[in-house]
Amino acid sequence: MSRTTTDPTFDVVVIGAGIVGSAIARTLSGYQLSVGLLDGREDVGEGTSKANTAILHTGFDATPGTLESRMVREGYRLLSDYSKATGIPVEPTGAILVAWDQPQLDTLPGLREKANHNGYPHTEIISAEQVYRELPNIGPGALGGLTVPDESIICTWTTNLALATDAVQRGTTLLLGHWVQEVRTGSDGTDPVTVLRTSRGTVQARWVINAAGLGGDHVDRMFGYDRFHITPRRGELLVFDKQARPLLDKIVLPVPSVRGKGVLVSPTVYGNVMLGPTAEDLSDRTDTGTSEAGLAFLLGKGKQLFPRLLEQEVTATYAGLRAASDSPDYLIDLDARQQYVLAGGIRSTGLTSGMAVAAHIEELLADSGKIQLTARPDLPAPPRLPNIGEAFPRPYQDAERIAADPAYGRIVCFCERVTAGEIRDAFTSPIPPTTLSGLRRRTRAQNGRCQGFFCGAELGELLDTGGGNAEKARA
Amino acid sequence: MDTPITSHTPARPRQVRLLTPEVVIVGAGPAGLRTAADLAPRLSGEVLVLERESDAGGIPRHSDHLGYGIRDMGRFISGPRYARVLREKAAGAGATIMTNTMATDWAGNRSLNITSPEGRIRVDARAVVLATGARERPRPARLIPGDRAHGIYTTGQLQNLVHLKHRTIGNRAVIVGAELVSWSAAMTLRHAGCTTVLMTTQYPEPDSYLLFHRLGRIAFRTRVATRTKLTKIIGRPNVEAVEIENLDTGQRRTVACDTVILTGDWIPDNELARSAGIPIDPTSKSPLVDTALRTNQPGVFAAGNLLHPVDTADIAALDGAAAARHVRAYLDGHRPDTTGVELRVEAPFRWVAPHCVRPGDPAPARNRLLLCTDRLIHIPTVVLTQDGHIVTAKRLWWPAAPGRIFRIPSAVLDTINRYGGPVTISVRQ
Numbered sequence: 001m002s003r004t005t006t007d008p009t010f011d012v013v014v015i016g017a018g019i020v021g022s023a024i025a026r027t028l029s030g031y032q033l034s035v036g037l038l039d040g041r042e043d044v045g046e047g048t049s050k051a052n053t054a055i056l057h058t059g060f061d062a063t064p065g066t067l068e069s070r071m072v073r074e075g076y077r078l079l080s081d082y083s084k085a086t087g088i089p090v091e092p093t094g095a096i097l098v099a100w101d102q103p104q105l106d107t108l109p110g111l112r113e114k115a116n117h118n119g120y121p122h123t124e125i126i127s128a129e130q131v132y133r134e135l136p137n138i139g140p141g142a143l144g145g146l147t148v149p150d151e152s153i154i155c156t157w158t159t160n161l162a163l164a165t166d167a168v169q170r171g172t173t174l175l176l177g178h179w180v181q182e183v184r185t186g187s188d189g190t191d192p193v194t195v196l197r198t199s200r201g202t203v204q205a206r207w208v209i210n211a212a213g214l215g216g217d218h219v220d221r222m223f224g225y226d227r228f229h230i231t232p233r234r235g236e237l238l239v240f241d242k243q244a245r246p247l248l249d250k251i252v253l254p255v256p257s258v259r260g261k262g263v264l265v266s267p268t269v270y271g272n273v274m275l276g277p278t279a280e281d282l283s284d285r286t287d288t289g290t291s292e293a294g295l296a297f298l299l300g301k302g303k304q305l306f307p308r309l310l311e312q313e314v315t316a317t318y319a320g321l322r323a324a325s326d327s328p329d330y331l332i333d334l335d336a337r338q339q340y341v342l343a344g345g346i347r348s349t350g351l352t353s354g355m356a357v358a359a360h361i362e363e364l365l366a367d368s369g370k371i372q373l374t375a376r377p378d379l380p381a382p383p384r385l386p387n388i389g390e391a392f393p394r395p396y397q398d399a400e401r402i403a404a405d406p407a408y409g410r411i412v413c414f415c416e417r418v419t420a421g422e423i424r425d426a427f428t429s430p431i432p433p434t435t436l437s438g439l440r441r442r443t444r445a446q447n448g449r450c451q452g453f454f455c456g457a458e459l460g461e462l463l464d465t466g467g468g469n470a471e472k473a474r475a
Numbered sequence: 476m477d478t479p480i481t482s483h484t485p486a487r488p489r490q491v492r493l494l495t496p497e498v499v500i501v502g503a504g505p506a507g508l509r510t511a512a513d514l515a516p517r518l519s520g521e522v523l524v525l526e527r528e529s530d531a532g533g534i535p536r537h538s539d540h541l542g543y544g545i546r547d548m549g550r551f552i553s554g555p556r557y558a559r560v561l562r563e564k565a566a567g568a569g570a571t572i573m574t575n576t577m578a579t580d581w582a583g584n585r586s587l588n589i590t591s592p593e594g595r596i597r598v599d600a601r602a603v604v605l606a607t608g609a610r611e612r613p614r615p616a617r618l619i620p621g622d623r624a625h626g627i628y629t630t631g632q633l634q635n636l637v638h639l640k641h642r643t644i645g646n647r648a649v650i651v652g653a654e655l656v657s658w659s660a661a662m663t664l665r666h667a668g669c670t671t672v673l674m675t676t677q678y679p680e681p682d683s684y685l686l687f688h689r690l691g692r693i694a695f696r697t698r699v700a701t702r703t704k705l706t707k708i709i710g711r712p713n714v715e716a717v718e719i720e721n722l723d724t725g726q727r728r729t730v731a732c733d734t735v736i737l738t739g740d741w742i743p744d745n746e747l748a749r750s751a752g753i754p755i756d757p758t759s760k761s762p763l764v765d766t767a768l769r770t771n772q773p774g775v776f777a778a779g780n781l782l783h784p785v786d787t788a789d790i791a792a793l794d795g796a797a798a799a800r801h802v803r804a805y806l807d808g809h810r811p812d813t814t815g816v817e818l819r820v821e822a823p824f825r826w827v828a829p830h831c832v833r834p835g836d837p838a839p840a841r842n843r844l845l846l847c848t849d850r851l852i853h854i855p856t857v858v859l860t861q862d863g864h865i866v867t868a869k870r871l872w873w874p875a876a877p878g879r880i881f882r883i884p885s886a887v888l889d890t891i892n893r894y895g896g897p898v899t900i901s902v903r904q
Contacts, residue, residue, distance in 0.1 A: 239615075243749060289622040292706065299618075311757070313742065317615045319623075396579065397588075399491050399595035406592035411577045414527050417590075451613030454528070456628070457635035457642070 009193050010036040010173070011371070013205035015180055015219055018049035019156070020343055020350050021211035022163035023358035028365075029170035032374045036203060037164070037172050038196070040179035040215070043438040044431060045160035047213045049351065050441060051235070051288070051320020053264060053277060055251060056080070056090060056152040057352040064117035066329040068349060071360065073119055075353035076150075079159065082355060085382045086162040088155055089269040089389020095151035095251035098131055098142050100304075104255040105143045111255070112146060123148050137247040137308050138265075151251055155269045156351050157441035158385050163354070165383045165430050170376070174431065175203065180212070183222035185338045192339055207371060209341040209361065214285050214323045216344040223340050228331055230345075232285045233324040235277030236294035236317065238302070241449050242390075244273040244312035252305065263301045265309065270416070270444060271390030272315060275302050281324065290319045315449045322348050332357065334364040341365070383430070386422055388444045395419050412462070413455045415448020423459075427467030436463055492596045496523035496571070498802055499587060499600040501578045501747060504533020505788045506779025507606035508561040509547065509795030510802070511570035517803060522570040523598065525589060527577035531565070532558025533608060535788050537634035540662045546789040546841075547796070555638070557788065581751055585774045602802050605762070605770075605777040606795065607744040609784035611656070614708075614737060621708035624715075627735045630660040637667045645733035649717050650674040652738035653699050654878030655787070660736045661697060673730055675703040675719055678877050680851050708735060739878060741784035751775060758826045759784060759847065765815060765831040766839040766885070767801040768794070773810075776802055783828045783845040786880040790841070797840035811836060816861070816893055821901035823850035823875075834893040843882040846900065848875040856903040857883055862896045868903065875902065 014025045017039035025037040041047065056079060059072030083090045099105040108125050115123045124147045131145040132138070168174050178198040186192030196203045212219045217230045245267060254262025266274050278294045295317065302310050325331070325345035330353075333342045341364065343357055350357070365371050387394060395401050395408040396417045402409035407421030426433055426442040433439040436446065436459065446452050446459055497520025500507045507524055508531060515522040530536060535543055538554030545551060548560065566572060576591035578598075586599045611629040626645055628636070636642040644667045650657050653676035661671045679701050700719060706727060707718035714735055720727045748762035749755055753770040755762055761782045768776045778798035779791035815833035820826060825847040829839050852875045859867040867887045875881040883900070891898050 243746070286711075289711075290620045292620045295618050295620055313612075313760075314616050314618060317618065396577075396590045397595065402590070402592070402594050409590055409592040409594060410575050411527060411579075411590055414577060417577070417579060419590075449613075449616070450610050450631075451615060451629075453610040453613060453629045453631040454635075456632040457640045460636070460642070461640055 009204040016211035017044040019354040023354040026167040027358040044164040056154040060115035060120040071353035071356040075356035078355040094149040097146040228327040237276030239316040241313040269389040413445040416444040418445040496521035500604040502606035503531035505792035506795040508565040509792040511565040513799030515568040515570040537638040547792040609741040612740040624710040626714035648734035657738040763830040817897040
């Protein structure tokens with residue numbers, strides 16, 4: 001079954017190394033299959049997965065009865081366990097939906113009921129006084145709230161990297177920089193081989209799984225379908241200085257209303273506070289710039305929601321693209337004839353649901369009877385990822401670790417306290433960074449308040465030398 | 476506080492090392508190094524300077540042009556040379572300088588946790604001097620919209636790249652700001668072979684010294700667009716242009732460039748000060764100190780551009796000289812009067828440092844109050860009001876200009892009542 005030099009055909013190729021695609025590749029490489037994980041960009045998680053609001057959702061507000069509702073609920077459990085095993089930073093902060101007007105307040109009982117239908121019975125409606133007791137620093141005018149105690153904050157970057165690293169350690173071949181440009185499906189009936197023409201040569205596979213996120217509808221069309229369309233939805237976020245973190249220890253969610261979805265305010269696992277996102281439909285699937293209107297909108301919202309937050313410095317502005325689909329639910333479908341599986345229309349909830357989606361596809365494949373799933377006997381343990389969460393010990397604080405390896409005592413990014421040792425480790429990891437932003441997502445380097453005033457030149461040099469100079473610190 | 480912390484697990488006995496200098500200084504820029512140089516010969520205990528960079532000297536290390544050392548050394552030397560002299564003086568005076576060493580948090584009132592390749596160490600001192608300096612606000616903090624393009628730097632990063640790492644920059648730069656540091660950036664760009672095509676400033680007149688500005692204009696053939704604002708950065712993956720708005724007409728135009736330098740707009744590195752619970756000026760974001768550079772935490776002092784973002788390096792160093800005197804007085808048992816008069820400002824002034832005058836206290840460093848103004852005033856008359864009365868009105872023969880520190884002789888404080896209410900500093904034109 002394995003791909004060899006004589007048989008260059010993968011058993012399975014997954015298109016898209018975001019969270020969903022990486023989770024699928026990880027699951028399938030737990031079997032005796034050759035798995036290829038393709039991504040058009042130069043790193044894993046460079047699309048929608050890197051720029052979501054980083055919340056591990058209970059799924060309380062999904063539409064009951066949908067596949068999404070079930071995937072998020074199951075994914076919550078799977079990812080929570082996986083985080084413990086791999087060291088993905090998670091903080092169980094809990095969330096409160098805050099109602100700012102009567103219509104919003106009137107929505108809360110319905111939301112609570114919906115949560116119950118979604119199998120999440122732990123929400124509670126609280127009074128304005130209770131809201132201010134829990135969130136003493138939010139702006140005036142809150143009328144009440146709904147608590148969702150199990151909503152958590154998580155590091156989306158580490159999640160993606162853990163799943164992809166795990167997949168690679170289980171034998172997945174990661175092919176970055178491979179934009180899929182054309183698909184030629186096999187039609188010999190019994191065991192068709194699909195040829196993917198990419199920006200870096202052709203790749204052959206018996207099964208293709210489309211987890212291409214923003215490009216999912218395009219790839220789907222290459223297989224002859226026309227069943228959903230994706231609009232890139234730009235979401236801009238403001239990340240406030242760590243000095244703002246004591247102002248807030250829970251996620252403040254907007255109450256969905258007819259006047260549109262509001263913005264949320266959330267602590268981040270890196271010790272900051274985040275405000276956003278905006279929602280703006282675009283046509284350009286690569287435009288991740290920030291806009292004047294978007295920033296002004298966020299400042300206006302922030303002023304109303306959380307005036308004290310605006311007294312703090314802004315550390316970073318992010319603009320990410322979400323894959324807004326015209327399908328009301330996830331589209332997960334197996335085409336046995338073409339040996340093609342679609343994992344499409346997966347919105348930002350995909351961070352939470354990714355592992356459940358992988359398990360679901362595993363089931364679909366098993367049920368198809370067209371692929372043999374034989375468990376690998378020698379499955380490696382899941383990787384242990386470096387902790388970049390603020391709530392857990394970091395190398396710079398670890399006397400023993402520094403004594404054993406002084407590189408962990410040399411802080412090169414002062415704002416985020418990232419050490420030369422961690423940067424070196426990133427470059428020697430199974431999926432090393434190739435760009436500064438890749439290094440940032442792995443270590444937090446240059447994500448802090450100075451944005452490179454102090455460390456930018458040094459980090460650029462470390463990037464060019466593959467962390468080479470970080471080595472010097474050991475001498 | 477005097478015994479080292481030991482691990483509770485006997486199987487792995489590992490002591491967190493403890494250092495017990497008499498004084499610990501956080502930051503080896505001009506202020507910290509001068510404090511150390513002046514203190515070390517006069518104390519029996521150790522003076523320890525902590526520097527998180529790999530070399531001591533602070534920002535002058537990478538400001539490779541002349542103009543340093545004027546007021547504090549009576550010299551006219553380059554930034555790197557100035558940094559070297561400061562380093563040598565501190566080390567020569569017997570101070571210990573630990574580089575690659577960062578004070579990350581407080582372990583007690585005058586006790587810091589530090590991280591260095593030598594270990595995770597606790598430092599217990601009798602007095603602490605915070606001299607952590609300031610940095611320029613980067614793009615996100617300025618909320619400049621547009622593409623996430625390569626080629627956008629603060630002056631600090633630019634000078635690090637060019638002078639310390641010998642990197643090349645682009646060919647056509649737009650500099651945001653027209654103050655002293657902006658011209659420093661222009662010099663670095665020229666050194667790197669990059670032409671400055673435009674400097675933009677929101678102010679109606681360039682903010683730096685007029686003479687310098689005129690010479691600079693001729694020397695760099697650079698146009699300064701006054702009353703303008705950078706509204707957008709264009710280009711992926713590299714900067715291709717910026718959009719500039721005329722603040723008076725609202726008109727916008729595009730300027731082609733491949734490099735954007737964000738200068739000025741300083742913010743102090745106040746993290747340690749703030750986490751100690753020291754009150755912070757809401758505008759400058761600097762820790763509040765009295766004229767003897769004391770914070771509200773006994774034995775914790777602050778000096779340099781942490782207090783006044785930013786004055787020139789020699790002024791920061793002279794702060795250090797003052798801090799050394801006040802630290803010695805503290806170590807000798809001198810304690811301040813618990814009362815004091817708060818100094819406040821009215822527009823167009825943004826802030827004043829120091830912020831408190833106590834009975835019996837010495838004058839501030841260099842006998843100057845340092846202020847920041849939003850508006851250019853050519854011949855300002857400074858007015859001090861206390862308890863509803865004007866206590867001083869003094870005409871000064873130098874301008875108050877945005878983008879540089881406005882200095883007022885502290886003699887204006889002679890007539891205030893040091894037991895009275897807050898003093899407000901304003902200007903009459």
